[in-house]
Amino acid sequence: MPSPSNPLALARYELKRFRGPLPRLALVFILLIPLLYGCIYLAGNWDPYGRLDNVPVAVVNHDVPTTVNDEEVHAGQDFVDSLHRTGTFDFIDTDSDDAQQGLEEGRYYLVISVPESFSTDLVSGQGDDPTRAQIMLQRNDANGFVIGTITNSAQTSIAKAIDETAVSSYFEAVFANLAKIREGLVDASDGAAQLDAGLKDAHEGSKQLRSGAADARAGADKLATGAEKLATGAANAADGSGQLVDGLGQLDDGAARLADGSRQVADGTQQLADTLDPVLTVAAERLPEAQQRLTAAADATADLTAIAADGTGTVATTSASISSEVDALLAAHPELADDPAFTRIQTHTTNLAEATGTIADRAGTIAGAVADADEAIRNTGDLSTKATEAKTKIDALNDGAQQVASGAADLSEGTGDALSGATTLDKGLGELSSGAAELSTGAGTLATGLHTLSDGTVTLDDGIAQLSEGATQLSAGLADGVKQIPVLTEDQEAEAVHVLSAPVDVSMEVDNPAHVYGRGLAPMFFSIALWVLGISAFFIVRPITGRMLAARGSDLRIGVTAWAPLGFISVVAGWLMLAAAWIGLGLDPVHPWLIILLVTVVALAFSAVAHLMRTWLGFVATAAMLVLLIIQLTSAGGTYPPELLPPFFSAISHFVPMSYSIDAFRIAISGGLMSKFTRDLSLLLILFVSCMALLVLVVNRKRRFGVKDLHPPL
The missing domain is CATH 3.40.1710.10 (abc type-2 transporter like domain)
Structure with a gap:
């Protein structure tokens, strides 16, 4: 038993108490508490994810x-x-x-x-x-x-x-259609090029159409003017044809009278011949009587000649008038020269004029013959000779009269045909006049429409020019669009789908990474383990003995001596825990020497807190240490940062020791700001010194025995 006056000897004695199997086993258990709590629990949570x-x-x-x-x-x-x-x-x-x-x-x-x-x-x-x-x-x-x-x-x-x-499914569908889209754009580009070429041709055609429409417009104006003149001329022709019909009606009447007169002349000359032939035959025998009859015949012949001359003159005058009107109508309307009905009328009037001339000539001959016969009869000389000559002339007169009658009949028939043709011509010219009027109206409408067409072709030409320019731009744009669409191989398409389905590769750069879940939890578990050691160690270690309190020496020496066994056990236990985590779990801290230093400081600080609490409060300190442990587990930020904690725990997080031990362990294991590590280490050292100072005060108080110290705590 060491002397009470030697505190260090008492401390060594306190450690040497563990000589038996059970005390040593208890000491080993205490040393293994941080390892069991920190490393085993940490191992179970090292990398669950x-x-x-x-x-x-x-x-x-x-x-x-x-x-x-x-x-x-x-x-x-x-x-x-x-x-x-x-x-x-x-x-x-x-x-x-x-x-x-x-x-x-x-x-x-x-x-x-x-x-x-x-x-x-x-x-x-x-x-x-x-x-x-x-x-x-x-x-x-x-x-x-x-x-x-x-x-x-x-x-x-x-x-x-x-x-x-x-x-990915969407882009697979997109790229599946990409080739089709590109083919479609290629076809569209080709079509636009063809459209461009076609519109250029259309533009050339529209220019020609524009020019042709202008020509058609000018022609339509001329056509409208000509149609108007044609309508006027057709109306005049219709009027002239009416006059022609009226004249031919008069001619037909005259020709009929001429035919009747000619027939009367023929009949008279026939009668004259029939009468004179026997007379002239027996003229020699009956001259006086014949002379009288010849005189009577001469008078009759003169009358007939006058009648024939009068009819012939009328017919000649009428046929000449008609012929003049036909010629005037043809001169006014040359287009009638090709009309069949007008041609027939012109032929009939020509034949009529010729026949009339012939009849007039023959009538003149007859009139001359009759005059000669009359003069011969009246100046009868050698009657026999004259009678013979008269017979010859009368026979000739009879032949001419018969020819005149036949020509007059033909003339009457011709004038009938001419009248019928003139009537047809008049009807046709009426229809021509109506058609010409309609043609004039239609030509005016056509001219108006061609004016509109001409204006439209100008607009069309301008529009096609703009359309052609747009088609050129469309063709160029589609060609550029085709160039913008890539031609992808299957591998390129698969790579594009892969990239576009996840276009952003979100990466996170982690400073001072913990890598696994356990490295993140180790700072908290190490702190808890060293704190729990301070609670459990007093099951076998006495905080301070009566001998120490009664020993000689300063309060500081006695306090340090009383704490030394717990501090030593805590440091050794902390190193064992660190070694097990480092070697067994692969903790591999970034700052090896700093973590060894930190484990030592935390072990010293937490053991000082535990020894102070136990020396001051006795058995009640165990409950107090457990309460402090629970408070620190909630507020120290081992699992959640203070910002996520309820207001009370967030407020006290800056005043609990584990906040700084956990923060320092994180920096030593994973890296971080060394200024923070220095701050944390300094605060832990201050905690240690402060607790030791308070322990000295408690020891000083404990060395003063009173009556109450003689009673058990419970």
Whole structure:
């Protein structure tokens, strides 16, 4: 037993108490508490998300593929394939019954169901009735709430996979149509080029049409003027033909009278011949009586000659008038020269004039003969000779009279035909006049229409010119558009679909990465383990003994000596914990020497807090340390930053030791701002010094014994 006057000896004695198997086992247990709490618990949580591929998840695919633009879309199977490629969970393809039963029995922690309309809904955005595709997720919290929340976090990645599948299906359809679109644009470009060429030809034609329309316009004006003159001339011709019909009617009447007179003359000359022949035969025998009869015959012949001359003159005058009118009508209307009816009239009037002239000549001859006969009879000399001559002349007169009668009959028939032709001509000229009037009206309408046509051809020519220019621009634009559409190989198309379905590769640059879940939790678990050590160590370590309090020496020396065994145990236990995490779990801190220093400082500081609390409060300190542990677990920011904590815990987070130990462990393990590490380490050292100072005060108080110190604490 060391002397009470030697505190250091008392401290060594306190450690040497653990000589028996059970005390040593208890000491080993105390040393292993940080390792058990920190490393084992940390090992269990080291990388839970790294083993998600062991979590069984049922996948039920009811999707029915659909067809878009002659391409089959099987988005449901594509989605399932993408799940298997990612391998986030242990995806198991199954049916609805097995999935539901497995979820109830705990064989599956999540069920992903793809409905029948998945493919149809995904591509519905290309139609008139877009519908959002649905994916059903089902979990059972009876299988564990934490695993439920972990599988629930897969909703984001599943939604991303669905989006990529949808966009991939869309772009597959787009690129499937891209070649068709390009072919269509090529055809459209060729068609535009042909249209351009055709419009240029049309422009040339429109120029010719414009010129021709102008010529037609001028011709129509001339036609309208000529048609107006034709209508006027046709009206005049109709009037002239009416006059011609009237004249031919008079001629027909005169010819009829001439025929009658000629026939009377013929009959008279026949009678004269019949009378004179016997007379002249017996003239010699009966001269006186013959002389009287000859005188009477001469008188009759003179009368007949006067009648014939009068009829012949009338016919000649009428036929001459008619012939003049026909000639005047032809001169006024040369176009009648080709009319058959007018030609017949002209022929008849010519023949009539000739026949009239012949009759007039013969009538003159007869008149002369009659005059000679009359003179001969009246101046009868040698009657026998004269009678013979008279007989000859009377026979000639009879022949001429018969010819005149025959010509007069022909003349009457010709004038009838001429009258009929003139009537037909008058009717035709009436119709010609009406047609010419209609022609004049139509020619005016035609001229107006051709004026409009001419104006329209000008507009058409200008429009075709603009259209041709637009077709040229269209052809050039389509050609440029064709150049803008790439010709992709199958590999290039697949790569383009892959890129466009996920056009943005979101990457995150993490400063001072923790890499795995356990490295992120280690700062909190190390802090908790060293704090818990301060609670559990007093099951075998005494905070301070009565001998120490009664020993000689300063309060500082006694306080440090009383704390030294716990501090030593804490440091050794902390190093064991760090070594196990470093070697066994692969902690591999960024700053090895700093973390060794930090573990030492935290062990010293937390052991000082624990020793102060136990020396000051006794057994009540265990409860106080547990309460402080719970408060720090909530407010120190080991799992959630202070900004996410309730106001009370967020406010006290800056006053609890673990806030700074956790922050310092993070920097030592994963890296960070060294100024913060220095601050944290400094505050922990201040905590240590402060606790040791308070411990000295408590020791000073404990060295003053009173009556109450003689009573047990409980």
